[in-house]
Amino acid sequence: MLSEDIRADRTVLPLATPEDDPLLRLQAETQTSGEVHLRCTTHPEEITITGITVMCARCSARRDWMVICDRNTVSIRCRCSHQWVECELSRQDFEGLIDSGGEYFPSLEAAAQCAGYDGTLAGTYLAERR
Numbered sequence: 001m002l003s004e005d006i007r008a009d010r011t012v013l014p015l016a017t018p019e020d021d022p023l024l025r026l027q028a029e030t031q032t033s034g035e036v037h038l039r040c041t042t043h044p045e046e047i048t049i050t051g052i053t054v055m056c057a058r059c060s061a062r063r064d065w066m067v068i069c070d071r072n073t074v075s076i077r078c079r080c081s082h083q084w085v086e087c088e089l090s091r092q093d094f095e096g097l098i099d100s101g102g103e104y105f106p107s108l109e110a111a112a113q114c115a116g117y118d119g120t121l122a123g124t125y126l127a128e129r130r
């Protein structure tokens with residue numbers, strides 16, 4: 001009886017992890033190589049989510065955001081280069097922010113270079129300069 005229980009447990013396969021699943025692993029590698037197709041928009045005004053004005057946890061800014069859409073994940077980035085995933089925002093919300101003003105960019109790289117949100121890229125420039 002006891003041995004049968006153990007055997008039953010072993011038939012339960014663990015959930016796929018990025019290391020086990022070739023497709024998930026490919027997605028992870030694509031993201032780290034920077035080839036994932038992000039879309040960004042700047043948003044000079046305040047953003048209010050469920051009645052609460054978005055505020056940067058690092059520098060307490062309340063406006064002048066960059067909003068980044070990666071598939072169905074929307075992130076908000078501050079001028080101070082602090083960035084976080086905003087779970088309350090959907091792809092539809094992102095589309096709405098594009099329509100409400102600001103500047104639209106087809107990739108994070110283009111946006112960072114044009115809009116001055118490239119604080120995290122400073123080290124890259126220094127390394128290339130020699």
Ligand SMILES: [Zn+2]
Nearest residue numbers: 056059078080
């Ligand atoms: Zn900030």
